[in-house]
Structure formats: structure tokens, C-alpha cells
Amino acid sequence: MEEFDYGVIGGGPAGYTVGMMLAKQGKKVILFEKDKLGGTCLNKGCIPTKSFLHSSDIYAELKKGAIYGICAESITLDFSKICDKKNQTIEKIRKSLELAVKNSGVYVVYAEACVKDKNTIIANNTEYKVNEIILATGSKPKTLKGLEFDGKFILSSDDILELTELPKSVLIIGSGAIGIEWARILSNFGVEVAVVEMAEHLIPLADIEVSKRIERIFKQKKIQYFLNDYVEKVEDNTVTLHSGTQLNPEKILVAVGRVPVCPECEAKSVLGDACGEIQLAHYAIHQAKAKALGIPFDKNLVPSVIYGEPEIAWVGIKEQDMDETYKKSVLPITALGKSWCDDATEGFIKIITKDDKIYGAHIISKEASSLIHILLTAIQNNISVSDLKKMCFAHPTYAEGIFDILSSL
Numbered sequence: 001m002e003e004f005d006y007g008v009i010g011g012g013p014a015g016y017t018v019g020m021m022l023a024k025q026g027k028k029v030i031l032f033e034k035d036k037l038g039g040t041c042l043n044k045g046c047i048p049t050k051s052f053l054h055s056s057d058i059y060a061e062l063k064k065g066a067i068y069g070i071c072a073e074s075i076t077l078d079f080s081k082i083c084d085k086k087n088q089t090i091e092k093i094r095k096s097l098e099l100a101v102k103n104s105g106v107y108v109v110y111a112e113a114c115v116k117d118k119n120t121i122i123a124n125n126t127e128y129k130v131n132e133i134i135l136a137t138g139s140k141p142k143t144l145k146g147l148e149f150d151g152k153f154i155l156s157s158d159d160i161l162e163l164t165e166l167p168k169s170v171l172i173i174g175s176g177a178i179g180i181e182w183a184r185i186l187s188n189f190g191v192e193v194a195v196v197e198m199a200e201h202l203i204p205l206a207d208i209e210v211s212k213r214i215e216r217i218f219k220q221k222k223i224q225y226f227l228n229d230y231v232e233k234v235e236d237n238t239v240t241l242h243s244g245t246q247l248n249p250e251k252i253l254v255a256v257g258r259v260p261v262c263p264e265c266e267a268k269s270v271l272g273d274a275c276g277e278i279q280l281a282h283y284a285i286h287q288a289k290a291k292a293l294g295i296p297f298d299k300n301l302v303p304s305v306i307y308g309e310p311e312i313a314w315v316g317i318k319e320q321d322m323d324e325t326y327k328k329s330v331l332p333i334t335a336l337g338k339s340w341c342d343d344a345t346e347g348f349i350k351i352i353t354k355d356d357k358i359y360g361a362h363i364i365s366k367e368a369s370s371l372i373h374i375l376l377t378a379i380q381n382n383i384s385v386s387d388l389k390k391m392c393f394a395h396p397t398y399a400e401g402i403f404d405i406l407s408s409l
């Protein structure tokens with residue numbers, strides 16, 4: 001029987017990254033995937049949502065084209081083509097990924113795998129001998145009692161990707177990354193959106209000023225939201241919240257987090273969402289790199305990005321964690337010439353500093369998902385505020401907002 005150095009279960013970002021990196025070091029790696037390579041990220045998460053997001057942004061921009069002097073008449077929306085584009089994007093990326101995995105020398109078995117003992121994996125009624133087992137089995141949408149997914153009225157983040165037509169209204173339960181992103185996509189498409197959040201503020205994990213600003217933006221965009229509230233009952237498609245509010249959405253999207261899929265077994269390492277730690281693709285990839293290369297990394301320096309309108313991104317210490325020794329500086333996005341050209345003046349860049357060092361950064365802005373990396377680079381490499389200020393930032397950009405804010409310190 002052929003023996004392998006590593007048996008990886010799960011072909012998502014954690015599994016394929018660790019597999020390819022170990023194979024490149026000359027290790028014999030076998031990877032088991034019960035569905036499709038790319039995992040949640042490529043097939044049901046990051047990528048399909050960003051494809052929908054892009055289509056919805058184009059639609060929303062075109063509708064306000066007249067302010068840029070572009071008058072397109074009778075703009076129509078063909079949702080089936082939007083879905084085709086999403087599927088083509090996934091297929092294209094998956095083909096490249098399959099090729100990359102193959103070229104790296106990882107042996108892939110498409111089957112559900114289970115662990116027999118610490119050196120044996122069973123798949124397709126065959127036993128595979130490995131020196132070490134790595135579990136990268138991911139996660140699945142969390143259900144709520146009384147709101148079990150039926151794929152028709154009560155949807156998971158997987159179900160909503162399979163819709164063949166847009167509903168008129170959607171009630172989103174949960175205002176984390178998935179809920180906020182779908183609020184943007186759906187409202188861009190003209191769907192009536194309402195969000196219910198159990199916590200005191202939207203995006204409970206964010207800096208408090210960020211949460212409050214997003215609430216203000218939701219009000220401006222007429223996206224209804226209910227705080228300190230939750231669904232008490234659903235009867236004949238009527239949703240009653242704890243507060244007594246009654247709603248009649250065409251669909252409900254339950255986006256209250258994900259549960260790790262992590263079978264109890266003798267696997268030596270568990271990576272990615274299966275750990276139940278930070279459930280983000282880049283965390284999974286970074287953890288996989290750390291495992292393969294044996295390098296530690298700081299979990300506090302994992303950036304968070306939420307694809308709202310505008311984007312939200314942060315890293316490091318938050319307002320609510322600050323004591324009086326920290327200093328905060330906030331620059332409104334309206335201060336940036338580029339934002340007026342793009343008609344994207346909403347948001348701010350906030351930096352938390354102490355003794356010439358940056359400890360936290362919180363951004364609501366167009367391009368926030370990229371901007372955050374400038375500040376992450378500074379934090380991770382101990383670049384002082386004084387040194388970062390010496391950098392030449394191009395004009396007109398959103399990045400020069402970082403220069404402006406540092407100059408004010």
C-alpha cells in the first residue's frame with residue numbers, strides 16, 4: 001500500500017494551501033475533497049458573493065449615471081445572466097486551482113473521508129496510510145431554533161446563492177460580514193432589505209464608531225434595521241420580532257455565523273474554519289502557511305473586511321478597548337478630492353496611536369479593503385508614525401487620507 005507523509009481532509013483554502021506548500025517541500029501529500037476544490041470560499045462564499053456584488057454595484061451606479069452625465073435609458077436587470085457570470089467566475093478560478101494543485105504534486109481523491117486512527121484515512125472504502133492527518137473540513141451555516149432552513153422561505157448563505165430570481169423583500173437575521181454584504185447586494189438590486197440584530201449595534205464586532213456610522217448610512221439608504229431584537233416566531237410567512245414588530249418579507253436570510261465541521265478524531269492538526277476561531281479565508285490560508293513553514297503569526301493582526309457600502313475594514317485595538325493612554329484621530333472621507341470625483345464621500349479613516357506607534361485602524365470608505373493593508377504593514381513592522389509620515393502618497397487617492405491623518409498627529 002502506498003504511504004503518504006500527509007493526509008489532508010478538505011480542499012478549501014486551508015486544505016489546498018497546506019497541501020500545496022507541503023508538496024512543494026517534497027512531501028508526499030494526499031488530499032480528500034467530498035465536493036469541489038476551493039471549499040466554501042470559492043464555491044459558496046467569498047467569490048460568488050463578490051461576483052454578485054460587482055453586478056449589483058454596476059446596476060446601482062448605472063441607475064445614478066445621470067449625475068455623471070451618462071444617461072442610460074431603460075436599464076434592465078437579467079438575474080439569470082448575473083447568475084451565469086457568477087458561475088463562470090467560479091468555474092474559471094476552480095480550473096486554475098485544480099491545475100495548480102495538480103502541478104504541485106498533491107494527489108487528490110474526490111470522496112468523503114473519515115479518520116480511522118491517527119495514521120489511517122478511509123475514503124471510497126479504501127484505506128490510506130499517512131504519517132500525519134490534517135483536518136481542514138471547514139464550517140457550515142448556523143441554524144436558529146424556529147428558523148430552520150427550508151431553502152424556500154428561510155434561507156442559509158448557501159441557499160441564497162441558488163435563487164433564480166430576486167425576491168421583492170428580504171429580512172436578514174444577523175449583521176456580521178455575511179448579513180451586511182447581502183444587505184448591500186440586495187439593496188443595490190432594488191430589493192427591500194431589513195436587518196435584525198440581537199446586539200445593541202450593527203456589526204457588533206466592529207469599533208463602536210464604525211457601528212454607529214453604519215447605522216447612520218443604513219438610515220440614509222432606507223435600509224430598515226432592528227437592534228436589541230430577534231425573531232420570536234414565524235407564522236404563515238409573518239415574522240414577529242421580540243419587540244412586537246411584525247414583518248412580511250418574501251424571504252429570510254439567516255446569517256448568524258457558522259459552525260465548525262470538525263469530526264472528533266486523532267488528527268494532529270486542525271486548520272481554518274474547522275478550528276472555530278477566526279472564520280475568514282485569509283486566516284485559513286495564513287494558518288496553513290504557518291503549519292507548512294513552521295512560522296508563528298499574530299492572530300491580532302488578521303485584518304477584518306466587511307463588504308458593505310462603503311467597505312469597512314479594521315485591524316488592531318478598537319475604541320471600546322482604548323484607555324486614556326491612547327490617542328485617536330479621525331479623518332472624514334469628504335476631505336479627499338478623489339471621493340468627490342467618485343461620489344463616494346461617506347466614511348472615515350480612524351487611527352489609534354500611542355507613543356508614536358499605531359495600535360489600531362478602522363476604515364469606512366471605498367477601497368477600505370485595500371487601504372487597511374498600509375496600516376497593517378506599519379503595525380506589523382513597528383513602523384512609527386514619524387516614519388510612515390515620510391512616505392510619499394500618490395494624489396488623488398484614498399490612501400493619501402492616511403498621510404493627512406498622520407500629518408495631523
Ligand SMILES: Cc1cc2nc3c(=O)[nH]c(=O)nc-3n(C[C@H](O)[C@H](O)[C@H](O)COP(=O)(O)OP(=O)(O)OC[C@H]3O[C@@H](n4cnc5c(N)ncnc54)[C@H](O)[C@@H]3O)c2cc1C
Binds near residue numbers: 137
Ligand atoms: C457567504 C460567505 C461569504 C464569505 N466571504 C468571505 C470574504 O469575503 N473573505 C473571507 O476572508 N472569508 C469569507 N468567507 C469565509 C470563508 O469562506 C471561509 O473562512 C473559508 O472558506 C474557510 O476555509 P477552510 O479551508 O477552512 O474551509 P472551507 O472553505 O469550508 O473548506 C472545507 C472543505 O472541506 C470539505 N470537507 C469537509 N468534510 C470533508 C470530509 N469528511 N471529506 C472530504 N472533504 C470534506 C468541504 O467539502 C469543503 O470543500 C465567506 C463565507 C461565506 C459563507
